[in-house]
Amino acid sequence: MTFSLVARCAETGMFGVAISSSSPAVAARCAYTRAGVGAVASQNITDPRLGPFALDLMQGGMSAHEAITGVRDQGAFIEYRQVLAIDRLGQTAIHSGPNALGIWTEAAGVDVVSAGNLLANENVPSVIVSAFEDSAGHLGDRLITALRAGLAAGGEAGPVHSAGMQLCDAVPWPVADLRCDWTEDCPIEAVATAWEVYKPQLDAYVQRALDPREAPSYGVPGDA
Incomplete structure (x- = not known):
């Protein structure tokens, strides 16, 4: 009931996950990132323990394969x-796993891997990977581009209702964690709109956490 990608920006070392599903709140249960370590998506009859477990193994020195x-x-x-x-x-x-739902396939490329289940067709993950590899710019932009391409290629067999994108960078919390937990419209476009608003403020939110004395103003009434 899901299609997703996990990816790395080779220039910045940032990691990200983008995901969409017909199920509610998919990103809350399936997307995991850890700065300096990697990113994981755990999906299809989800066990949320597997994402942190895989990240713990990689933080301990294992490769993604291990x-x-x-x-x-x-x-x-x-x-x-x-x-x-x-x-x-x-x-x-x-x-x-062999009991993954419906049509399930997977694809991998340079700094990106994608998989899905209950897909409209077996080409969706390879389209997602190609779209990511052909894109440029901020990792968040590239994830949105790839997720849109997956939907345009057929996406899930039925309508999707939730989506999300999580990014991590040099601090021990996600620098972006944007979700649409349920909509009858397009959840991917809802996340894309949220990203357009959040992207220009991302660095400021990090700076406010690290040292608010050096952070830009909030731009709200009463803020000098």
Whole structure:
């Protein structure tokens, strides 16, 4: 019921996940990033424990491939799960269990990996990967471009209702965590609109956390 991608910006070291589904609040349950470590999407009859577990393994020194092997070895009911990972070097790995729902496929490229289940067709992940590789600019922009391309290629077999994008950079919290948890309209466009608003303020929000004395003003009434 989901299609997603996890990716790395080779220039900045930033990691990100973008995801969409017919299920509610998909990003709240499926998207995981950790600065300096990597990014993971855990989907298809989701076990939210698998994302942090895979990141812990990579933080301990494992590659994405080794971490996914660890997930296969230790995860519960792993035959039902789909887990995508990218590590700090841009290496990728995917586990797709044989009990994944409907049409499920996966694809990997340079600094990006994509997978989905209950898809409209088997080409969706490869289209997502190609769109990411052909894009440029901020990682958030590239993730939105790739997710839009996946939807245009057919996306899920039914209508999608939720979407999200999470980014991490040099601080131990997500620098962007944008979600549309439910809509009858397009959730990907809702997240894209939120990103347009948030992107110019991203660095300021980080600076306010690190040292508010050096941060720009809030631009609200009464703020000098």
